Amino acid sequence: MPTNIADALPRLKRLIPRLRGKRIGVLGDPMLDRYLWGTASRLSPEAAVPVVDFVEQSECLGGAGNVAANIAALGAKVEAFGVIGNDEAGRALQKCLRVANISAKGVIADSKRVTTVKTRIIARHQQVVRVDHERREALRAETQEKVLHLLFTALKKLDALVLSDYDKGLITDDFADRVLSAAHQLNVPVLVGVKTRKLYAYRGSRVVTCNAKEASLLVGRVLGDERSFEEAGRSLLAHFGSGAVVITRGEKGMSVFEESSPRHLHIPATGFEVTYARVGQPGIERGATGRQVFDVTGAGGAPLADAAMLANTAAGVVVGKLGTASVSPQELVHALDDIRR
Numbered sequence: 001m002p003t004n005i006a007d008a009l010p011r012l013k014r015l016i017p018r019l020r021g022k023r024i025g026v027l028g029d030p031m032l033d034r035y036l037w038g039t040a041s042r043l044s045p046e047a048a049v050p051v052v053d054f055v056e057q058s059e060c061l062g063g064a065g066n067v068a069a070n071i072a073a074l075g076a077k078v079e080a081f082g083v084i085g086n087d088e089a090g091r092a093l094q095k096c097l098r099v100a101n102i103s104a105k106g107v108i109a110d111s112k113r114v115t116t117v118k119t120r121i122i123a124r125h126q127q128v129v130r131v132d133h134e135r136r137e138a139l140r141a142e143t144q145e146k147v148l149h150l151l152f153t154a155l156k157k158l159d160a161l162v163l164s165d166y167d168k169g170l171i172t173d174d175f176a177d178r179v180l181s182a183a184h185q186l187n188v189p190v191l192v193g194v195k196t197r198k199l200y201a202y203r204g205s206r207v208v209t210c211n212a213k214e215a216s217l218l219v220g221r222v223l224g225d226e227r228s229f230e231e232a233g234r235s236l237l238a239h240f241g242s243g244a245v246v247i248t249r250g251e252k253g254m255s256v257f258e259e260s261s262p263r264h265l266h267i268p269a270t271g272f273e274v275t276y277a278r279v280g281q282p283g284i285e286r287g288a289t290g291r292q293v294f295d296v297t298g299a300g301g302a303p304l305a306d307a308a309m310l311a312n313t314a315a316g317v318v319v320g321k322l323g324t325a326s327v328s329p330q331e332l333v334h335a336l337d338d339i340r341r
Helices: 003-020 064-073 088-099 141-155 173-185 211-218 227-238 304-318 327-341
Strands: 022-030 030-043 048-065 075-086 103-110 116-123 126-133 160-164 190-193 205-211 245-247 254-258 265-267
Touching: 003 254, 003 304, 003 327, 022 141, 030 075, 030 088, 048 064, 048 088, 064 075, 064 088, 064 160, 075 088, 075 141, 075 327, 088 103, 103 141, 103 211, 141 173, 160 173, 173 190, 205 211, 205 227, 211 227, 211 245, 227 245, 227 254, 245 304, 254 304, 265 304, 304 327
Parallel strands: 022 075, 022 160, 030 116, 075 103, 160 190, 190 205, 205 245
Antiparallel strands: 030 048, 116 126, 245 254, 254 265
């Protein structure tokens, strides 16, 4: 069932301020996104690759850290929980958390681990290469217990918990089960972003979000037409025992399945394809399509369909920025006004 976001604009605008002041926890795999900027005007004599002359370096939050930054940018009070390495990248990541006004009391620096870093080299408005520095082994038992203790202590004060799994070793089935059980006892809704083919984790969460590829892996078949997405969404609802499942579909928007609704809701993408060269340039390419979907966080207790529409609109703002980015309430309001036009 398609939806027309233009008809919901007044209601959506009223929802944006409701996230301000909410206490939201983000549990997951924090990463550091590092950008090396340079110029390239010649090829290496050693191989057919460009030689990049370094100009500057910048860093921002990635992975679950970016999820936390997105929510904080909309006015919520965010507490992050996760594990990083006791290394240079970990210290840079903690600095990024402070800059984003995110509480990092729940982020543990473990000398036995390395901080996940994704380094992108960019020249002439193009990403030349990305280098990932990471390890995926499970946490040591004592480190896992430290994270859980910090989370359980904070949980009673949270309005919601976002579980952002990037498959870096933090979240196992048992770990997720303990988190969901504790949240359920305190009536704290858990919204899950899955990145793995976990068959037993996340049962009983309020909302599970995955992309089309992940949904295909979870149900064990290729998703092509609308019927296949409908069957996959209903199957995942039953599998996770969740109140809702959201399947993001890139340029095709997202499909929202709710246990209480017999028909799924299709929300078209409102994002716009933007290259590095267009960053900071005025105007929007109306014929272009979205390439990224914002995290569905509930917009301060909004109905899921409205939260999903806001998420798609936020994605349209984010793709207009270079690299890992977030969106402010003012930018989101302006984007909604732009849809009206």
